[in-house]
Every structure is written in structure tokens, then in C-alpha cells.
Amino acid sequence: MTPVVEVAGLTRHFGAHRGVVDLSFAIGSGEVFGFLGPNGAGKSTTIRLLLGLIRPTSGTARVFGLDPVQDAVAVHRRTGYLAGDLALYPRLTGRQHLERLGHARGVAVRHYRDELVERFGVELDRPVRVLSKGNRQKIGLVLAFMHRPDLLVLDEPTTGLDPLLQEEFGRLVRETVAEGRTVLLSSHELDEVQRLVDRLTILREGHVVVTDTVAGLRRAAPRTVSFRFTDDIDPGPFAALDGARLVAAADGQVTLALSGPVAPALRLAGELGAVDVTARPADLDELFLAYYRAEARPEVGHAR
Amino acid sequence: MPVDVALLDLRLRRRAIVGYTLGIVAYVFVVVALYPAFQDETSLNDLTNGDPTIAALFGVTGSLTTPSGWLNANIYANFLPLVILVLTIGYAAACVAGQDEDGTLALVVTLPQHRRAILGQKIAALVLQALPVALATLLLVLVGRSFDLTLGTWPVVGATFGVLLLGIDFGLLALLTGALTGSRGAALGVTSAVAAASYLVSSLAPVTQWIHPLRVASLFYWSVGNDQLERGLSMGSAAVLTGVGVMLTVAAALAFDRLDVH
Numbered sequence: 182m183t184p185v186v187e188v189a190g191l192t193r194h195f196g197a198h199r200g201v202v203d204l205s206f207a208i209g210s211g212e213v214f215g216f217l218g219p220n221g222a223g224k225s226t227t228i229r230l231l232l233g234l235i236r237p238t239s240g241t242a243r244v245f246g247l248d249p250v251q252d253a254v255a256v257h258r259r260t261g262y263l264a265g266d267l268a269l270y271p272r273l274t275g276r277q278h279l280e281r282l283g284h285a286r287g288v289a290v291r292h293y294r295d296e297l298v299e300r301f302g303v304e305l306d307r308p309v310r311v312l313s314k315g316n317r318q319k320i321g322l323v324l325a326f327m328h329r330p331d332l333l334v335l336d337e338p339t340t341g342l343d344p345l346l347q348e349e350f351g352r353l354v355r356e357t358v359a360e361g362r363t364v365l366l367s368s369h370e371l372d373e374v375q376r377l378v379d380r381l382t383i384l385r386e387g388h389v390v391v392t393d394t395v396a397g398l399r400r401a402a403p404r405t406v407s408f409r410f411t412d413d414i415d416p417g418p419f420a421a422l423d424g425a426r427l428v429a430a431a432d433g434q435v436t437l438a439l440s441g442p443v444a445p446a447l448r449l450a451g452e453l454g455a456v457d458v459t460a461r462p463a464d465l466d467e468l469f470l471a472y473y474r475a476e477a478r479p480e481v482g483h484a485r
Numbered sequence: 486m487p488v489d490v491a492l493l494d495l496r497l498r499r500r501a502i503v504g505y506t507l508g509i510v511a512y513v514f515v516v517v518a519l520y521p522a523f524q525d526e527t528s529l530n531d532l533t534n535g536d537p538t539i540a541a542l543f544g545v546t547g548s549l550t551t552p553s554g555w556l557n558a559n560i561y562a563n564f565l566p567l568v569i570l571v572l573t574i575g576y577a578a579a580c581v582a583g584q585d586e587d588g589t590l591a592l593v594v595t596l597p598q599h600r601r602a603i604l605g606q607k608i609a610a611l612v613l614q615a616l617p618v619a620l621a622t623l624l625l626v627l628v629g630r631s632f633d634l635t636l637g638t639w640p641v642v643g644a645t646f647g648v649l650l651l652g653i654d655f656g657l658l659a660l661l662t663g664a665l666t667g668s669r670g671a672a673l674g675v676t677s678a679v680a681a682a683s684y685l686v687s688s689l690a691p692v693t694q695w696i697h698p699l700r701v702a703s704l705f706y707w708s709v710g711n712d713q714l715e716r717g718l719s720m721g722s723a724a725v726l727t728g729v730g731v732m733l734t735v736a737a738a739l740a741f742d743r744l745d746v747h
Contacts, residue, residue: 232595234746258597268588270497277496285489285596324592 183246185210185332185363186231190240193230200226201387203240208365208380211358215378216367219473222384224367225265228336231365232262244332258286261325265336265367267318271310275303275320279327286328294327300349314341326353333357335366339373351377371469383472390472395465402468403438408450409457410435418449438467490593491606491613494580498614505572506617509565513622516559517629524550524633541692544684544709552634553714556626561709562688565622565648569615570680573656576614578672580607582663585747594746604660604741608734611656619649636714643718644709650726651708655680657733664740704729 186208193200201223208214216224229235230242233249233256242249244256269278279294288294298305301319304312309320318341325333333354339347354364354377368374374381375395382392391398405428408419416430424441439446443460450458495502523529529549533540540546544562548554581604584590593603623645627638655676663672687705690697700706707722 229746234591234594236743236745254597254599257595260595262591262595264588264591266588269592270493270589272497281489281493281496282592282596285487285593285598287597 184208184243185212185245186214186365187243187246188227188231188241191227191230191237191242192239193226193235194238199387200238201230201384204384204389206382206389206392208363210363211361212380213354213358213364213366213378215374215381216365216384217369217371217374217381217469218367218384219369221386223387224369224384225336226387227384228262228265228334228365228367232256232260232334259331261328261330261333263321263325263333263335263338265340267321269309269317269320272308274306274308275312275316275323276305278309278320279305279323282324283327288328293329294323297323297326297353300353301346315343315346318342319346322350322353326357329362331362333362333364333366335364337368338366339368339370347373371466375465383469385473398468399465401440402465403440404443405436405461406439406443406446407434407436407459408446408453408455409433410453410455414453418453419446422446422449487598487602488606488609490596490598490603491610493593494576494607494610495613498576498610501572501575502614502617505568506621509568509618510621510625512564513560513625516556517625517632517634520552520555520629521633523555524552526550537692538689541688542685544688546691552636553640553712556629556634556636556714557709560622560626561644561648561714565618565645566651566684566705566709569618569648569652570655572618573611573615573652574659574673574676574680577607577611577656577659578663578669578676580610580663581660581741581744582667582672583669585667585744586669588747590746600742601738604664604738607660608657608737611660612653615649615652615656619645619652637717640714640717643723644713647708647713647718647722647726650723650730651704654704654726654730654733657730657737661733661737661740664737664744667744 184207188207189205191204192202204227216227218224226235230237231244231249233253236250245259247256249256283291283294297303301322303319303323304316309317322338325335339350342350354366357364366377378395380392380394381398383390403426410433413433414435416427416435419425419435419437420427422441422445424439425446426438428436428438430436437446447458527550533545533547533549537546545554545558549558581590594600596603623642626634626636626641626645630636658679659672659676662675663669666672683703683705686696686699687703687710690700690703690706690710700710703710704726707725711719711722713722
């Protein structure tokens with residue numbers, strides 16, 4: 182089956198500035214795919230390349246098997262886009278935006294659009310310039326979803342939305358993929374990504390750091406394990422274990438970040454007479470932060 | 486044929502179009518209505534005869550009290566081109582580079598329409614914006630024949646059409662500059678500078694010997710600098726103005742195809 186999005190060696194420079202370098206990943210049909218990375222990581226640049234808004238310096242991007250620049254009309258017909266720094270026409274109302282841009286897209290059936298307006302409580306009759314960031318974002322979401330595109334490209338989609346509407350957005354995304362359509366969303370919010378995406382690419386400084394499922398990343402993420410002893414002990418043997426990093430050792434308590442198997446640590450703790458053990462589940466936040474940090478780059482293999 | 490992008494831009498420029506049209510209607514009416522009071526004022530001609538260079542700077546040559554001299558000095562050589570250029574250059578700099586800077590261009594270039602179709606609609610909007618000002622001027626000047634402004638219909642139509650083409654050409658230059666640079670400031674600055682130079686060359690050509698040969702490089706010369714109100718717009722002038730417009734359109738389409746949209 183042809184992937185909905187397929188990128189190979191995609192590179193874009195902006196003069197002397199780095200844009201994105203040698204990106205490769207693929208997105209399958211019916212998938213929620215996430216781009217995660219700090220500001221300036223290259224998420225929006227990648228999205229603009231996928232929509233043909235900018236041309237690559239080298240490499241290829243295919244959307245529905247088509248070139249986003251040469252076949253822009255066909256790609257755009259099947260795509261809904263919400264820009265990260267969404268800009269609307271300040272003097273026009275939400276209704277005027279939806280009418281005019283909907284007409285340009287040939288949206289003849291309006292009941293889905295009207296349903297979205299109702300679900301998100303979109304303010305339609307006031308000029309956009311007087312609306313809050315959140316209310317403008319709602320108009321952007323309806324513009325992206327209203328023609329039921331096969332691919333949704335959403336750059337920081339929940340910016341400005343309150344928690345209830347973020348939940349509603351999550352439901353909409355799940356409904357969309359349940360219909361076999363595909364969602365690509367970029368975010369720097371770890372929670373949002375963990376909640377919504379099936380698979381993700383982490384970008385840092387224009388490069389793909391890793392592409393994997395959330396479950397796969399969770400497996401690779403360090404678990405925090407603490408052992409309590411009756412007296413202070415030498416934590417050196419714990420620090421020497423494979424896949425273990427000593428987080429703290431004081432007052433008879435040793436805390437480890439374990440990314441390898443837990444059995445060697447349990448055996449060692451047993452030999453040293455541990456009286457208690459606590460373990461926290463895999464901490465994705467810690468993994469993501471480690472990926473973000475330039476100086477600490479975990480060795481995690483690329484999937485796909 | 487898609488029209489939504491053109492309608493959208495015209496909606497955004499509605500106030501400017503209405504405002505400039507009402508302004509030119511009021512101004513041209515006053516100029517036309519005042520002519521009977523000045524047509525025998527020979528002292529006015531002393532102004533141009535006494536210092537033709539200063540008069541030329543305002544686009545004025547020859548007698549000020551003839552119908553064509555009066556309309557040239559007050560409308561066709563300066564004010565009408567200025568108003569149309571402000572409209573067309575202002576829109577053209579805003580509709581690609583300006584909208585890209587604002588972030589709204591992405592709303593239309595992600596529509597299922599070719600970039601060339603989008604640009605075509607923007608050029609159509611450019612022409613449609615300049616039309617009301619040109620048509621209002623034309624109608625009032627033709628009505629002015631009741632105020633002793635005895636001019637032939639076709640020369641007036643031709644001269645007005647020439648100014649319209651002039652405005653469209655400079656608008657297309659702003660569109661091209663904006664599509665090449667992505668900068669509204671560059672589009673406004675470069676086009677305004679070229680328009681100002683073009684105006685000066687055409688205005689000073691009759692009185693400054695070394696500038697005289699350069700006049701053919703000035704779009705003002707082909708539009709209003711060659712006694713068009715008396716002789717009408719020649720086929721050659723219309724061809725030059727149209728040809729420049731076609732070349733600028735092609736160049737703008739190529740540049741817009743390659744523009745990085747934010």
C-alpha cells in the first residue's frame with residue numbers, strides 16, 4: 182500500500198541558515214502521526230515542504246504518491262491544513278472565511294461544517310480582529326476539517342484552546358482516523374502527543390532524532406526505581422549495572438533510572454538487603470527531554 | 486474559472502476602492518466645473534511660458550487654458566496617475582508579499598488551485614480596482630464638455646485608458662517585486678522609485694535636452710506624456726503599455742510559482 186506521506190532525504194536550506202536536513206519517514210493511511218520537537222526544530226518547515234509551500238533543496242517528498250509542488254492542486258484537494266501561526270483576515274468574520282474559502286474548495290454540503298462550528302462553539306459573526314487567539318484557532322480548525330480531507334496537516338493545533346476544547350479536538354482526531362483518514366500533527370506539547378498519536382518523529386535542530394511508536398519509545402524510556410536500605414550503602418555497584426544511571430543516593434535510599442532489564446538491579450538489591458522497593462512507570466517526559474538536549478542524545482534506533 | 490480569490494481580495498479592498506473613487510469624483514468635478522472661470526485667464530499661461538522647467542516638473546507643457554492643457558495640468562499628467570498608482574501599487578504590494586508577511590497567503594495557496602490561477606485572480610482584482618477611478622474620471626470629463634471643455638470623445642477615452650494601463654503596469658511591477666522578494670516594503674519601495682523616475686523623465690523630456698532621448702523608457706511618456714488628450718492614445722503607445730504588462734505578468738507568474746510561502 183502506498184503511504185499517504187513518504188519522505189526520503191528531504192533537505193531544505195534557507196541561505197546560510199539550516200532548515201531541515203536529510204529527513205526520512207513515512208506515514209500510513211489511518212494513522213495519527215506526530216512531529217515533536219522544541220521551537221525551531223524544523224516541524225513547520227517540514228509541513229510547508231509537504232504542502233508544496235516551499236521547495237526542497239534536495240530529497241523527495243510524496244503525498245498520496247504525488248509531488249507536493251508539481252501536483253499541488255491534487256494534493257491540496259485532499260488535504261486540510263492548519264498553520265502553526267494561523268493568520269486570518271482581520272476585517273472578515275468567521276462566517277465570511279468559511280463561506281469564501283469553503284466555496285473555493287467546492288464545499289457544497291455544509292452540515293459537517295455546521296456540526297464542527299457547533300462542537301467547537303465557533304464565533305462566526307464578529308470580525309476576526311476582535312476574537313481571542315482561541316476563537317481564531319477554532320475557525321482555523323473548521324477550515325482544515327470542513328471538507329473532510331483524506332489528510333489533515335495540523336501545526337500546533339490546540340494552541341489557545343481550553344482543556345475542554347482540547348478534549349473535543351482529541352475526539353475529532355480519533356473520529357477522523359476511525360474513518361481511515363490520516364492526521365499529521367506537530368506539537369511541542371508532550372502530553373498532547375502522548376494522548377493522540379500512534380507514531381511520531383522527534384525533530385531536533387532540523388534532523389530526525391527518532392521515529393517510533395509511542396509504545397516503542399515508552400519501552401526505551403527509563404523507568405525510575407528506588408531501593409531503601411536500613412543503612413547507607415555504597416551505590417557504586419548499582420551505577421555499574423548495564424542500562425542504569427544513578428539518580429540519587431542518600432539516607433539509605435538509592436534511586437536509579439533504568440533503561441535496561443530490571444532483574445540485575447533487583448538481584449543486587451536483594452544481595453545488599455534492601456527493605457523496600459518502589460518503581461515508577463516509563464517516563465516519556467524524561468526521554469523526550471533527553472532527546473531535546475543537545476548534549477545528551479540517547480542511543481535509540483530509528484524505526485522505519 | 487475560479488473567482489473566489491479575486492472576490493476575497495476585492496472584499497478586503499472595498500473601502501479603498503470606494504474611498505478613492507469618491508475622492509476622484511469630487512476632485513474631477515471641481516476641476517471640470519472651474520474651467521469656464523479660468524479659460525480666459527491668460528496670466529496662467531505666463532507661468533508655463535516664464536519657467537517651462539518648473540511647469541514641466543508638474544507634468545505641464547504648453548498652454549494651461551486650452552481644454553487639454555487644463556485637464557493635463559490638473560488631472561491627467563499628475564493627479565489621476567497618482568491616485569491610480571497608489572491604488573494599484575498598494576494592492577499589488579499587499580496581495581502577494583504583504584499577505585505572505587501577514588501569514589494569510591497560506592490560506593489561498595493551499596486551496597486546490599494552481600498558483601497561476603491564483604495570480605490571475607489577483608491581477609484581475611488589480612484591474613478591477615483601478616477601473617472605477619478611471620471610469621469615473623472619464624465620465625466626468627465627458628460631462629465636462631458642458632463646461633466648455635471641448636475635447637474629442639476618443640482622445641479622452643484613449644488618454645484615460647492609457648492612465649489605466651500605466652497603473653496596471655506599475656501594479657504588475659509591484660506584484661513581480663513582491664513575488665521575487667516576499668517583501669511588501671521592497672515591492673512598494675522599488676515600484677514607487679521606478680514610477681517617480683519614470684514620471685520625471687517623461688515630464689522633463691520636453692525641456693531638458695539630455696533627458697529627451699530617454700523618454701521612450703518612461704511608461705508615463707507612453708501613457709500621458711505625448712499629448713494623448715489631443716491626439717488620443719496611439720496604437721504604438723497602447724502596444725508598448727500592453728506589451729510591458731504582458732511581460733511583467735509572465736515574470737510575476739514565474740516568480741510566484743517559486744515563492745516560498747510562510
